[in-house]
Amino acid sequence: MSAAPHSRTLLSQELAALGVERGGVLMVHASLSAVGAVDGGAEAVAAGLRDALGPEGTLVVPSFTPENSDTSPQYRALVHGLDDREREAVRAAMPAFDPATTAAPSMGRLSETVRLTPGAARSAHPQTSFAALGPLAGHVVAEHRPDCHLGEDSPLARLHELRAQILLLGTGFGSCTAFHLAEYRVPSPPRRTYRCVVRDGDRRRWWEYEDVALDDSDFTALGTDFERSDRGTAVGTAPVGSATGRLFRFPAAVAFATGWLTAHRGRTR
DSSP, X not given: OOOOOBOHHHHHHHHHHHTOOTTOEEEEEEOHHHHXXXXXHHHHHHHHHHHHHOTTOEEEEEOOOGGGBSSXXXXXXXHXXXXXXXXXXXXXXXXXXXXXXXXXXXXXXXXXXXXXXXXXXXXXXXXXXXXXXXXXXXXXXXTOXXXXXXXXXXXXXXXXXXXXXXXXXXXXXXXXXXXXXXXXXXXXXOEEEEEEEEEETTEEEEEEXXXXXXXXXXXXXXXXXXXXXXXHTSSEEEEETTEEEEEEXXXXXXXXXXXXXXXXXXXXX
């Protein structure tokens, strides 16, 4: 016999017990399959998060779109084994990014639910946008420079300034976007070229730019060490639905990650 679905009210209570601040700013990475069946689905999960935050709180999610880039791992996987003509056909079919309409299918159901909620704001970066709901949503997503994925001119820096909380809901530290801000703060970070399709009036065009070389391959190890820091008090952990929720503060995560990346990548790369 299957368990009864979780309710919006119960999720909100569990989030509050975990430490989600009423009136605060919260960035969420979530796996709804890990959360389990919820009465009302993704909409109820988003509503439960907003209930925990209260009317003065702001909810933020990544709404990344690697699908419109030919320099992304998703593209390389998609065209693996194709010949040149087939690759060009894939590139020709890639949609230009439009912050008002472009979906973010690889980000999961919660991200898409937040993005599509009336009143949501979204940043304008053509590959690493964020969507937000709440009084500070516009501030968080404003002025996301198109040649700055996740650095000082991105919503991550605004979240750092606001001392936002981060919730990993059924996900691991491998998806902790905040750690990328630390990549910009290490001495002389490596850089690389990115390319994606953008809209230019009624036309689509390819746009190429240089930015920090993002690499999340060691974020799981980084997160394991962060979770052990401050005698194990840096990260709060508790059940939310059927998932494990991990809650921590943005500045603490970035500060730890900056030191960790400086030490570990400096030795091995």
